Amino acid sequence: MLRLEGVTVRFGGRTALDAVDLDVAAHEIVCVLGPSGSGKSTLLRVVAGLQRADAGWVLLAGRDQTGVPAHRRGVGLMFQDHQLFPQRDVGGNVAFGLRMRKVARAEQRRTVAELLDLVGLPGAQGRAVTALSGGEQQRVALARALAPEPKLLMLDEPLGQLDRGLRERLVVELRELFGRLGTTVLAVTHDQGEAFALADRVVVMREGRVEQSGTPLEVWQRPATEFVARFLGFDNVVEATVSGEAADTPWGKLPAPAGAAQGPCRLLVRPAGVRLTAVADGLPCAVVGRTFRGNHVALLLQPAGGPRLEAACALRDAPEPGATVGVTFTAEDVVALSGA
Numbered sequence: 001m002l003r004l005e006g007v008t009v010r011f012g013g014r015t016a017l018d019a020v021d022l023d024v025a026a027h028e029i030v031c032v033l034g035p036s037g038s039g040k041s042t043l044l045r046v047v048a049g050l051q052r053a054d055a056g057w058v059l060l061a062g063r064d065q066t067g068v069p070a071h072r073r074g075v076g077l078m079f080q081d082h083q084l085f086p087q088r089d090v091g092g093n094v095a096f097g098l099r100m101r102k103v104a105r106a107e108q109r110r111t112v113a114e115l116l117d118l119v120g121l122p123g124a125q126g127r128a129v130t131a132l133s134g135g136e137q138q139r140v141a142l143a144r145a146l147a148p149e150p151k152l153l154m155l156d157e158p159l160g161q162l163d164r165g166l167r168e169r170l171v172v173e174l175r176e177l178f179g180r181l182g183t184t185v186l187a188v189t190h191d192q193g194e195a196f197a198l199a200d201r202v203v204v205m206r207e208g209r210v211e212q213s214g215t216p217l218e219v220w221q222r223p224a225t226e227f228v229a230r231f232l233g234f235d236n237v238v239e240a241t242v243s244g245e246a247a248d249t250p251w252g253k254l255p256a257p258a259g260a261a262q263g264p265c266r267l268l269v270r271p272a273g274v275r276l277t278a279v280a281d282g283l284p285c286a287v288v289g290r291t292f293r294g295n296h297v298a299l300l301l302q303p304a305g306g307p308r309l310e311a312a313c314a315l316r317d318a319p320e321p322g323a324t325v326g327v328t329f330t331a332e333d334v335v336a337l338s339g340a
């Protein structure tokens with residue numbers, strides 16, 4: 001459906017996008033994730049036709065979009081601040097794209113009613129958008145973006161302004177809605193929870209380049225680089241030397257990740273793979289911190305030698321700060337990292 005080949009955008013001396021290749025298949029939901037300034041919005045703007053690429057190609061349904069103006073690309077774009085027209089009611093906002101395309105009045109009314117049902121605001125046509133809650137405005141913006149049946153729907157920080165509880169509910173609803181409609185979606189966000197919950201595929205960007213692309217599970221379980229690991233909040237990264245089936249680290253011998261090259265490398269141990277044992281049965285560590293994280297507790301551990309490490313454990317098993325525990329490491333949670 002969408003293909004980017006070597007897309008490069010420069011602003012003066014700054015490279016906002018650096019030879020980006022990206023494919024989005026029909027009906028796929030792809031979320032681009034990355035820190036501020038990594039080029040996410042620029043990527044959307046290039047695909048939408050709001051920003052010219054200095055090099056490379058954007059293809060939609062196989063067609064090169066060079067020189068095709070934004071309104072002829074057949075893509076829908078929903079911005080972070082949803083930009084509803086305050087002087088128009090809900091129906092007027094949703095019908096906007098249909099009016100632009102000179103769709104007959106009766107058909108406009110039918111489509112608007114259908115879409116408002118779909119986004120959970122049945123019968124809201126006559127309400128003033130200024131009287132809606134943030135979440136309701138978000139739904140109206142979504143209905144407006146969906147109305148012209150775009151080939152590709154692009155969302156820029158779609159739920160950015162909403163509070164956490166509402167965001168978590170809406171993201172589930174959105175995924176279900178897009179699945180039902182078969183919408184192809186390219187969304188950008190800096191919120192990893194949102195990206196992982198919404199996407200079929202996550203693309204992590206760093207300084208205008210694609211650092212890793214994979215299913216949410218692949219990226220979560222196997223961050224490819226230290227940058228991705230740290231961006232996802234994994235800080236258990238150490239220097240290691242792989243020799244045979246084991247890796248020598250400041251935390252002792254760890255099981256070497258499957259397929260890791262022999263010799264020096266950097267390893268990530270996912271916190272879920274740090275198992276607590278009796279002191280005598282593992283690497284002795286002092287518990288120096290304990291943070292409640294909702295469905296688990298994050299423990300900060302200080303071994304006698306080597307850097308601190310984080311363990312995730314169930315609330316009922318969490319030792320108190322000041323206690324000493326032993327730790328072992330599960331092989332499937334040790335990941336070899338490449339790059340810087």
Ligand SMILES: Nc1ncnc2c1ncn2[C@@H]1O[C@H](COP(=O)(O)OP(=O)(O)OP(=O)(O)O)[C@@H](O)[C@H]1O
Pocket residue numbers: 011014015016034035036037038039040041042043190
């Ligand atoms: N119109 C512009 N003029 C000059 N520089 C720009 C312009 N737009 C973006 N940039 C620069 O390009 C880089 C990428 O910006 P972009 O907005 O795409 O990042 P982003 O990942 O969307 O960030 P954020 O999450 O903060 O929105 C940044 O260094 C930014 O300063």
